[in-house]
Amino acid sequence: MVRRPPESGRPTPRRSALARVAAIVAALLLAGLLGGCFAPGQGASAPAAGTAGASANRTSTSERDARSGLPTVAASALPRQAQQTLDLIRRGGPYPYEQDGSVFGNFERILPSRPRGYYHEYTVRTPGESDRGARRIIAGSDGEKYWTADHYASFRAIREDR
Template sequence: MTVGRRLRRMLAALVLVPLLALTGLTACGDVAPGDANASGTTSGRPGGVRQGGGAPKPGRTADTIRTVPASSLPPEARRTLKLIDAGGPFPYRKDGSVFANREHRLPSEPNGYYREYTVPTPGAGDRGARRIIGGRSGERYYTQDHYRSFARVTGG
């Protein structure tokens, strides 16, 4: 990597991080234990939403996950949501591939239930860390930190 390219990436990070903090997009991360989520309930630890399939496995998922309106997501995420709704075309080869939920941060579902889609990161030389995960039942989750935390997306 050239010095100029490295410098551009560092400058982009110096601009992007404060911008995200100012716009509140960093709130799409984990909810700390005891913090109220958007519905006013508390979460024991970051995890998934319980969905009809019984109780979550102990130590794997919590009862709730934070919810954010689609309008609060970065514009690139909103564009990705529109592409998902339209069925593509997707700009990345891995878009639409199975998300295995190995981190167990989303509700436990059969393999193949979740699909992942890239949310482009301006200035990144690769796919970046941001993704939309879509469930077979139409639910959508946003991660800005490569699956470490998720927020359930509401609205279109």
């Protein structure tokens, strides 16, 4: 929407797109929702204590998955909703979202390169979200699984520990 100040008659944007994006990013950072977006040693490391999923974002940089080279996270350290999604994947469903089980394209190229159809994505419910939210588990055909809390900006290989 554009306002026209009476004195000039020229349109001026109410708020620039950049300012809107900056405000959203700042709000997400304050809420601790972007903690998993940064690779170890590149900015923010983990959300503040008490933030949902904080323990899932704490990993040792020396603890890497042999297949992918990605940092790992124990399944038991994931949020409860992610553990429930892992259980659904093991059982083969039923899944709460129509998109669950669909092919994940790996367009970000963070996961190891595999033929199309190798990876499938599953939604991890986010409390308080009215839509699917940003949290997903990606499962490979060979049984490996990856966690993302930030809609594919970063991944951690899930170590099954139960």
